[in-house]
Amino acid sequence: MDHFLYRNGILHAEDVPLPEIISQVGSPVYVYSTATLLRHFLLFDEALSWGPHLVCYAMKAASNQAILKTLAKAGAGMDVVSGGEYARAKAAGVPGDRIVFSGVGKTRAEIRTALEGGIRQFNIESEPEMEVISEVAVTLGVTAPVTIRVNPDVDAKTHAKIATGKSENKFGIPIARAREVYARAAELPGLKVIGIDVHIGSQLTDLEPFRLAYRKVAELTHALRVDGHTIERLDLGGGLGIPYTRSNEAPPLPTDYGQMIREELGDLGCEIEIEPGRLIAGNAGILVSQVIYLKHGEGRDFLILDAAMNDLIRPAMYDAHHDIVPVIEPVPGGEQRTYDIVGPVCESGDTFAKGRTMPQVNPSELVAFRSAGAYGAVMSSEYNTRALVPEVLVNGDQFAVIRRRPSFEEIINRDTLPEWL
Numbered sequence: 001m002d003h004f005l006y007r008n009g010i011l012h013a014e015d016v017p018l019p020e021i022i023s024q025v026g027s028p029v030y031v032y033s034t035a036t037l038l039r040h041f042l043l044f045d046e047a048l049s050w051g052p053h054l055v056c057y058a059m060k061a062a063s064n065q066a067i068l069k070t071l072a073k074a075g076a077g078m079d080v081v082s083g084g085e086y087a088r089a090k091a092a093g094v095p096g097d098r099i100v101f102s103g104v105g106k107t108r109a110e111i112r113t114a115l116e117g118g119i120r121q122f123n124i125e126s127e128p129e130m131e132v133i134s135e136v137a138v139t140l141g142v143t144a145p146v147t148i149r150v151n152p153d154v155d156a157k158t159h160a161k162i163a164t165g166k167s168e169n170k171f172g173i174p175i176a177r178a179r180e181v182y183a184r185a186a187e188l189p190g191l192k193v194i195g196i197d198v199h200i201g202s203q204l205t206d207l208e209p210f211r212l213a214y215r216k217v218a219e220l221t222h223a224l225r226v227d228g229h230t231i232e233r234l235d236l237g238g239g240l241g242i243p244y245t246r247s248n249e250a251p252p253l254p255t256d257y258g259q260m261i262r263e264e265l266g267d268l269g270c271e272i273e274i275e276p277g278r279l280i281a282g283n284a285g286i287l288v289s290q291v292i293y294l295k296h297g298e299g300r301d302f303l304i305l306d307a308a309m310n311d312l313i314r315p316a317m318y319d320a321h322h323d324i325v326p327v328i329e330p331v332p333g334g335e336q337r338t339y340d341i342v343g344p345v346c347e348s349g350d351t352f353a354k355g356r357t358m359p360q361v362n363p364s365e366l367v368a369f370r371s372a373g374a375y376g377a378v379m380s381s382e383y384n385t386r387a388l389v390p391e392v393l394v395n396g397d398q399f400a401v402i403r404r405r406p407s408f409e410e411i412i413n414r415d416t417l418p419e420w421l
């Protein structure tokens, strides 16, 4: 459920008509709904309320500080994967003891920053990383709380580029070697092993792969406890998928997910952490764009928008589907057209949809890409020297620009010329 609905014939973000935002901010622009963000966070929080837990928002999905602060004020922790994300989370006021640090390539500098600034735990991804975290912690005279990410070799049944839990993926240590690796961790100074971490992929639309992975985590918890380790926290990663089309069968809800976790892991007496990104931010954001031209091609019509692959790369990168709807509500039974919906960037990959049938729209009219809140603005770039797409946050009948569109001057002035030119 989201808060982007037609009212009086116009698509609104909560109580704000989208054309009002466009008239002030221009197009294209990402628009987020506070109510949807909070609703999704609270659904997870509620789904795990049967025991001690922390929902750590995977901020890679949408990392604007206004979004982070909205969620943090509601009680969310953060899952960060870089020094930059750590700094952003801190800047948004998230305390270190609510930040978990994931990712396969944490550098010494990033580890040091997190240890100095406070960290809930590092999710260790490899043995070399484990040695480095130990070394940095010893140098600083502190102890690093850690979990070790295990790779359960489970097929997440999602797009290959976002599946992470198979043995061929670069993530985690093979679960078969976990006891050996935990034994080494226990020997290392500067580390306090507190639990297990697992994340098998993103946009999962079935609970079964999660269940298989979590069952393996339960078995491992028993085995590690027998070996004498303290396992008091289980970080179960993110990955629950969202409906990208209205017609599709809906993926399981956070409530079902929370119930399944309880069934598989509820009797272990562990604190549960999860790291959802997409389900919190995905349907809480849309990308609004204006039609520039309608071009009649050979046997097809191109709808050329002012948004492009640099603003929303998911269709080009993962063949992802986003519903694209007119901002002015189509009349029931009105004209339908079939378009190739494209952006102005100079490559054919700059295609949002091929042969998409939708209500007729005309040049200068606005359209909205639904479900664009996660992995949208964060993956945008300035390719073709197109200004980085701005972001707006709506809250009831108010809205605020939370990242403004840079001017061409600002963009160009970021380059510096060597003295010989």
Ligand code: LLP
Pocket (backbone or CB within 6 Å): 058, 061, 079, 102, 103, 162, 199, 201, 202, 203, 237, 238, 239, 240, 275, 276, 277, 278, 279, 314, 318, 374, 375
């Ligand atoms: N935790 C870890 C360790 C992750 O690697 C990820 C996502 C998450 C949590 C959050 O997963 P989510 O709940 O959002 O599915 N750019 C791609 C998605 C990449 C996901 C990367 N890792 C896309 O646009 O589909």
